[in-house]
Amino acid sequence: WPMDAVAKNVSTTPYGNIVALAESPLNENLLYAGTDDGLVHVSTDGGKNWTRFDAFPGVPDTTYVNEIIASAHDEDVVYVAFNNHKRGDFKPYLLKSSNQGKKWKSIAANLPERGSLYAIAEDPKVADLLFVGTEFSCFATVDGGKYWRKLASGLPTVAVRDINIQERENDLVLATFGRGFYIMDDYSALR
Secondary structure, three states: OOOOOOEOOEOOOOOOOEEEEEEOOOOOOOEEEEEOOOOEEEEOOOOOOOEEEOOOOOOOOOOEEEEEEEOOOOOOOEEEEEEOHHHOOOOOEEEEEOOOOOOOEEOOOOOOOOOOEEEEEEOOOOOOOEEEEEOOOEEEEOOOOOOOEEOOOOOOOOOEEEEEEEOOOOEEEEEEOOOOEEEEOOHHHHO
């Protein structure tokens, strides 16, 4: 197939596509881009120059970068959710860097072994309060990822594809695959 031909279930280009993008809420020149072939690129000068990262502890090569979140509490902190379900690997790959991507560590801790990650959210007031959406539910941690707890009361077993925090109301809003939206009213007790 030539590169410009469209083929069913076959890529039309050998290059990775940017599928996740984040701008630091603390520094408009700090940008993160994740690709469908498992790379994370970081720019500290508003996109003029980029540094490429391609090795992540415990994450298979070329694993899809599902979401990137730049911390609102610390300019150097970034979170990345990788998703490898297209290769039959349903592990939750969740990494944190405390130095703008130079070094990474897993914060997946006790998340279920089977449950691909789709979404991440960071509480706007407490840095260690994080939420993740997986193939089967939503989980929260109050200690920065050392221990995760399932938030399942009233939430069916469903893929949580996106998470948004409504700051004014302190509401956690979950977008699910095929089941609609779920809202946890005033989750501030978790802080």
